[in-house]
Amino acid sequence: MINTHKREEFDIEINQTVGKPFIKDAKFSTRNVDVFYGEKQAIFDANIDIGKNQIIAMIGPSGCGKSTFLRCLNRMNDTIQDCHISGDIRLDGEDIYQKQQDPVLLRARVGMVFQKPNPFPKSIYDNVAYGAKLHGLASSKIELDELVEKSLTRAGLFKEVKDSLHKPGTGLSGGQQQRLCIARTIAIDPEVILMDEPTSALDPIATAVIEELMISLSKKYTIAIVTHSMQQAARVSQRTAYFHLGYLVEVNDTNTVFTNPEHQLTENYITGRFG
Ligand SMILES: Nc1ncnc2c1ncn2[C@@H]1O[C@H](COP(=O)(O)OP(=O)(O)OP(=O)(O)O)[C@@H](O)[C@H]1O
Numbered sequence: 317m318i319n320t321h322k323r324e325e326f327d328i329e330i331n332q333t334v335g336k337p338f339i340k341d342a343k344f345s346t347r348n349v350d351v352f353y354g355e356k357q358a359i360f361d362a363n364i365d366i367g368k369n370q371i372i373a374m375i376g377p378s379g380c381g382k383s384t385f386l387r388c389l390n391r392m393n394d395t396i397q398d399c400h401i402s403g404d405i406r407l408d409g410e411d412i413y414q415k416q417q418d419p420v421l422l423r424a425r426v427g428m429v430f431q432k433p434n435p436f437p438k439s440i441y442d443n444v445a446y447g448a449k450l451h452g453l454a455s456s457k458i459e460l461d462e463l464v465e466k467s468l469t470r471a472g473l474f475k476e477v478k479d480s481l482h483k484p485g486t487g488l489s490g491g492q493q494q495r496l497c498i499a500r501t502i503a504i505d506p507e508v509i510l511m512d513e514p515t516s517a518l519d520p521i522a523t524a525v526i527e528e529l530m531i532s533l534s535k536k537y538t539i540a541i542v543t544h545s546m547q548q549a550a551r552v553s554q555r556t557a558y559f560h561l562g563y564l565v566e567v568n569d570t571n572t573v574f575t576n577p578e579h580q581l582t583e584n585y586i587t588g589r590f591g
């Protein structure tokens with residue numbers, strides 16, 4: 317639905333999301349999504365499709381609602397008191413907020429990697445095995461060992477940790493911990509991975525490793541990444557969404573957003589003229 321309210325709070329009018337917010341072959345579709353923290357509205361009428369086996373980057377100034385929007389997609393906002401959501405969010409055409417939907421099962425399909433690596437206070441092995449055990453994905457110790465090795469290998473970490481699988485995950489470096497968290501996420505074979513600034517605490521080498529990993533994972537998974545780095549968005553994503561003060565201003569092919577943005581607010585941001 318097209319929203320045509322004039323936003324008095326902006327010098328520049330935002331009528332509706334410009335560019336190409338909708339695509340064929342959507343994995344996720346959100347329509348008329350509003351999010352509130354108590355009385356305060358954090359997302360206004362977000363309408364977007366997220367394409368299957370693609371990486372979409374979500375960019376915009378601090379506080380514009382990127383994390384809030386990302387958390388709608390696996391119902392992580394359910395865990396925040398006073399947060400409520402209206403509108404329609406569909407994963408493969410199914411309403412993820414319908415009563416029958418178990419949020420725990422949803423989060424197994426839609427995994428999440430956070431800004432700050434958050435390994436469990438367990439061994440490297442148990443960090444990766446935990447979700448797989450919970451969801452009954454391995455029927456024997458041998459199968460579980462294989463799954464742990466495969467997940468760590470795919471996350472680009474196995475070689476570095478193969479002799480210390482039973483040491484604590486928290487003893488790894490920041491970049492290694494982030495790859496451990498990615499291994500933990502992919503061990504349960506999700507369909508979508510949400511990443512909220514996954515490399516903002518990492519050095520350029522660890523960042524490059526994780527970007528490579530994202531690109532290779534996107535062959536199999538759908539990925540939505542929040543990033544403050546426009547270079548990162550340009551390197552890894554096919555599509556980019558620009559948020560501004562809770563509004564989804566523009567969505568398009570990444571190349572178009574960075575070289576020929578349609579909206580003045582997008583242009584201001586990507587040319588560094590915001591704020
Ligand atoms: N748990 C919360 N309770 C109340 N308000 C919140 C909460 N989380 C976020 N907000 C508010 O919602 C708005 C959007 O915040 P959000 O964290 O989604 O922004 P962001 O784009 O991810 O910012 P950043 O780039 O700094 O991470 C902000 O005004 C923020 O203060």
Ligand SMILES: [Mg+2]
Pocket residue numbers: 382383384512542
């Ligand atoms: Mg955020």
